[in-house]
Amino acid sequence: MKMWSGRFREPLDSQFEQWQRSIVFDWQLLPQEVAASKAHAHAIAAAGILTPEEVGRITAALDEIAATYSGARAAEVRDHATAEDIHHFVELALSERVGDLGLKLHTGRSRNEQIATDLRLYIRDAIHSLRGELVAWAEALLAKAKASGTTAMPSYTHLQRAEPVLVAHWLQVYFEMTLRDLSRLADCSARLNVCPLGSGAVAGATLTLDRSIASKELGMTAPTANSMDATSDRDFVLEYLQALTVAALHVSRFAEEITLYATAEFGFVELPEAFSTGSSAMPQKKNPDLTELARAKVGRINGAAQAVTLLVKGLPLAYNKDLQETQEPVFAATQTALGLFALLAPFTQALKFNETRMKLACENGYLNAMAAATYLVYKGVPFRKAHEKIGNAVRYALEKGCELNSLSLAELRKFGAEFEEDFFAAITLEATLDCHNVTGGTARVQVAAALDAAEARLAAAKLGV
DSSP states (O other), X not given: OOTTGGGOOSOOOHHHHHHHOOXXXXXXGHHHHHHHHHHHHHHHHHTTSSOHHHHHHHHHHHHHHHHHTSSTTHHHHHTOSSOOSHHHHHHHHHHHHHTTHHHHTTTTOOXXXXXXXXXXXXXXXXXXXXXXHHHHHHHHHHHHHHHHTTOEEEEEXXXXXXXXXXXXXXXXXXXXXXXXXXXXXXXXXXXHOEEOTTOTTTTOOSSOOOHHHHHHHTTOSXXXXXXXXXXXXXXXXXXXXXXXXXXXHHHHHHHHHHHHHTSTTTOOEEOOGGGOXXXXXXXXXXXXXHHHHHHHHHHHHHHHHHHHHHHHTTOOSSOOGXXXXXXXXXXXXXXXXXXXXXXXXXXXXXXXXXXXXHHHHHTSSSTTHHHHHXXXXXXXXXXXXXXXXXXXXXXXXXXXXXXXXXXXXXXXXXXXXXXXXXXXXXXXXXXXXXXXXXXXXXXXHHHHHHHHHHHHHHHHHTTTO
């Protein structure tokens, strides 16, 4: 029997009935539906609808349902012959175990509030798991940065070599991105953690329920403030998918750089064989499959965010069946993100940097030109004039086919009388790094301090994981 069939005389069109069922995907909400149902049982017991003995029977049966279908038998939920959705399935399974008592559980609630609650619980659980994977990646980035010591690499602007930086400084960029992702997901989790139970179909429950009971049972901070908002709000879904999109974009940027740096043209990184594949045609190939797929996965996640955005655009209050379509994007994006994020830490740990190749790249191409201009600034030359003098010296060196530090002092003085013997010490690789001695700079002392501070910041970000 349908949960709503009393008003209807005609059966549903069989094709429509199968098409509109959500059990084929919302079966994934079984743990959340059981938790929410137990919380509701306690709330209606406090209102005198259930006795303590009945609550005990219902909650025990609900626990049995969750345990029965938690593993290989989960497919039985998805493939159930008659259940419309996860709410219907649990009601049917409960009634099989406790008889008509199971039908009492729906007193004072609507499926509109049930799905709003279940989705919040699912996303809250997903955020907890995803943050755990991102913390593991942040730890791997930090460990790799510390292990890299004072190894230098070129940095790039416009994909042209710019200035040398420490490898640790480069890795910390992705650490910083990950900390922001952890923060965004934590904010999302905190904002969604209010309880719709007791909101009814649209106007609030018709029983005088103490809504704080269900809220506390579920570890939520408070009941939702408005019944119409509670059942129609999907802001938390959008916020979650958008936060996942940003995190996946960060992974994609990392993946793109690793893909580039692993090419023969760069040669900065050795791809781990455990995360690479070969070519079926070319025996010599080692392909960056992990990083290429990581770049692609953001499309799936952002696609989910775009789907929900367009779905809720212009949707009138309050609950509409359209909102059923918000579930599949959430499930798909969550599984995609979990699979992707879980690989980041072991992949990062397995990366090997070609220190010799990177050092050579740092010492060619005039990456010390900014340090050279700074040298002149300390000699009292205005920066704009210092920039021009070094630019002229670079052009001269280009024509001569050498680096700045290969020019003689006499040649340098063609561009300014301020050049002295100490110029050459000021443009070594180490000096070029260390001239960026400001908070957030790549000077060796600054990077060492930043790595120490990063540990404390990560420890703070891990709270709640």
